[in-house]
Amino acid sequence: MKVIDFKDAKCRHCYKCVRHCQVKAITVQQEQARILTDHCINCGKCMEICPQNAKTFASDMERVKGFLRQGLRTVISIAPSYIGVLDFDRPGQVVDALLKLGFAEVRETAEGAAMVTREYQRIIRENKMPNIITTCCPSVNDLIEKYYPECAPLMAPVVSPMVAHGRYIKKLYGDDVKVVFLGPCIAKKQEAIGDERVAGAIDAILTFEELAIWLDESKIRIFDCEDAPMGNPDPEINRMYPISGGVVQSVIAEEEMDSYHKVFVDGLANCMEMLECLKRGELDHCFIEANVCEGGCTKGPASARWNMSYVKAKIKIEREVSRKAAHDLPDMSSEELSKTFEDRSIKEAVPTEEVIQEILRSVGKYTREDELNCGACGYSTCREKAVAVFQNKAELSMCMPYALMQAESMSNVVMDVTPNMIFIVDSELRIRECNKKGQELLGVGKEEALQRYIFEFMDAGDIEETLRTKETVFHKKIQLEHGRMTVEETIVYIENLESVLVTFQDVTREEKMKEQHYNLKVETMEMAQKVIDKQMMVAQEIAGLLGETTAETKVTLTKLRDSILNEEDA
Template identity: 65%
Template sequence: MKVIDFKDARCRHCYKCVRNCEVKAILVRNEQAHIMEDNCIHCGHCLEVCPQNAKTFASDMERVKGYLGQGKRVIISIAPSYLGVLEYEKPGQVVSALKKLGFYEVRETAEGAALVTREYRKLLAEGRMKNIITTCCPSVNDLVEKYYPSLTPLLAPVVSPMVAHGRLIKSIYGEDVKVVFLGPCIAKKEEAIGDKRVRGAIDAILTFEEIVKWWKEEGIDLCRCEEEPMGNPSPKVNQLYPVSGGVITSVLAAVPEENYYKVHIDGLKACMELFEELEKGEIEHCFFEVNVCEGGCIKGPASDKWQQSLIKAKKGIEEQVKHREEADEIVQNGVEMYKEFTDRHVREQEPTKEQMEEVLHAMGKYTAADELNCGACGYPTCRAKATAIFQNKAEVSMCLPYALAQAESMSNIVMDVTPSMILIVDKEMRIRECNKKAQEMLGVSREEALERYIFEFVEEKDIADVLDKKEPIIHRKLKLESMNLTVVESIIYIENLESALVTYQDITKEEKAKEQRLNLKMETVDMAQKVIDKQMMIAQEIAGLLGETTAETKVTLTKLRNSMLTAEED
């Protein structure tokens, strides 16, 4: 099960998550972003920057409600960052509000931090480690194990405060109790559930964002709740753990330690710069408090939605932590604090020179000058992007210059091969764009056309009407007298440009051919009429001759009959 990922069909080709993922643990396939679990350090930064709110988070809310519904004893381990993140009047109101949801007890994770502090002091006192990197932040631990494995010997072999506290709670209440960690961190879920080295200490994770939503659903107003005390002794200075520099302050609370130079680093980029320096082996005897979130845990990805001010959160915690001394009332109770860190480096195949060139050519990069290294795709260089494509983690279409070149190329092809004259004319009748056919018909270059007005070439009345009325003219036939052309005119208003798209389809040849066909028809009709007339004349002549012959025959026959009758009488 993935702790975090992106919802399908919500990506919008922005690649902002890729650009903001320093370890490039995001795969883009079919234009959809996905988190690569083996590469991810679960910092959650990609989800914070996603403009489409396309994140998914594997919530344990139903599991926790199930525990409560079964009547199990469920204890909250609440991260001390609540002091600067949640909005209340008195800290005890948080305890009361959580118990109203059904939790058996509420204890501060800073109680586990006190145990971790003691382990760090032991390491500092022993002085055997060349450098010491704190291991409270699970994202830092993932970063070292996966991307700087040579530095794993420098990781303090100590569990995180959350794990220490989970184990401490179960040692106090029994193994059958369920422990739920409540905090601002997404990486804690992967640590609790996905890391088999510490599995079992924590049964579920809730974020501050989820608990606030739950309170609202139940109609619980945090500021109106009564106060109740935490179930643990005061962790005192260890409540400063979520603030940058808080670990060092806790470590030095009892006895200042002089063997190691102490420095706190927060922010993923700063951590990576530190680790790159440490890999050179030139730094020694330093104690590094490291945190992936800038400003510390108070700026965790699951608290940022409502607590935007780092200064306000930091001030809120530091003002409420009044006791800066060691928490000597907290007993370790046999809790196992050791954790071994190992090399979990993800090894991926690198392209050969030939394979690299093949991918670069597919991206339209043929020379060094073509490699713009603009970073729009999310990768720092074109070659880094090409490597990601080779490893099936990215797509060629993610290259913005390539996509633009393709789009421009296709649009230019369409514009250039169309047989119609196409122009864009603004409300002042100035030509703003024209295609090759227009240049050919107007008899000017594109540069010259863009400096001239449409009325210098054709009658502009129709164009002016469209620009004025914003109503299109579609397929109107007219004669362009200035060019001796017959065209089909279409004019469409472009609102966002306050201009008109004008197309003239040259139908001069068709019209001439049509006229020739009409003339041919008329000539044929004339010829047919002449033939008809001639035939009528002939018919009339024949009829006349036939009439004369018939009359003569009648006279002759009549005479013959009469003569025969006369002869018979005689």
């Protein structure tokens, strides 16, 4: 099952989760981070550090509410870390708040821890194991079985206090009872629901964060609650389990056993270092309390909302908890508390050196010097990242130096091939950047241009005005090179740089073409006018000739008419 994952669309070019995941159980595909369930140890670090709040957690809260709505007898097993994490005047107020939510009984998981302590003491007395690693922390258990399987035989064959307590409650009240674990750990969910070896002990998991939400919805304030008793006898020193060294203190509380050197290790990096030492055979006869969370369970990923100080939580627990050994322990046999750990390592394909080199070359890394090993992608070395690309855990684009190089290269190409002259000028009118066309305009190289002021080459009045008013100048036509060049000037103020971007677009050719076109129109108009004038003259001449001819014709025809009339009269 998938306990943790990330929301779509919120995860973009960050890789912070990859950098902080020490077992690299995160894949990035199409710029979206995803949890590799088979690789994940559910430490919750990615949830804590995600800057986009893109993580999701598989919540059981509605399932638990469903148990209560159906009237099922539901017992809650509360992790002893509540003493250091939750705020109250008296511990019993937490019990009363949970009873008000509808739980039939509230019992401390430390009751199960007392049973586990007894088993650890038995294993130490038997003195058969070369080293003993505690198995209370499910993340440590996953870490060993998946990534350090050589150390699996050194794991104490005992269930966690949560599972021990769940089994005991079921034995006490019958299999029909629903057992809910309440604590600061998200890995417990995978252990309770996803591990077939302990299936049935726990029916649901609640975190302290979820409890706060539920209490708020129900308008229940812990400080307003009564001081109700726990449903179990006092587990005494076993309530120290959630702080560093708490397991060791519980084990040695009843009697000092010198057959093993007792140490405690917390924090994932420290646990991995300890396991490396075990692999190399550097430790002998050690009883090792291991916890993935630094400071112990009080710094679990589902408790940080309330507890920002491990020291404060540790002091609260130490003040509240008795140092006495627990007595009158529940009747649970070693067989009922046993668990076998095994090799569950992930078998992944390993690329050949040729494939690694091909992947490295695809991101511009042709030599060892090109491998910066900056870690921005989340992997310690470029070669590790190349292997991750081969295993479909990472993408080529995750290489920040290569992406930057590509962006700069593309930017330089655009700057250099554009026909426009581009400058960046600061508030002192010093040239801060210019492209090749700009250098040609100035008649100097880039190195010299960046040491000069823009007013040394041209009138800077418009630039000064924009720096003063911060108002953009759009496509203003000006003359450069003493009138030999006409350009359209655009000046844009750059707020964060207190500078301006100046662009000159050479429109000299277009202006000359416009002038030629205008002159052609003028010549055409003049020629048309001459034709019109000539036509008018011709028309007038024709009209004059037509007038004379008409008069002569009139006289002749009149004479002809008169002659004909005279002949008829005679």
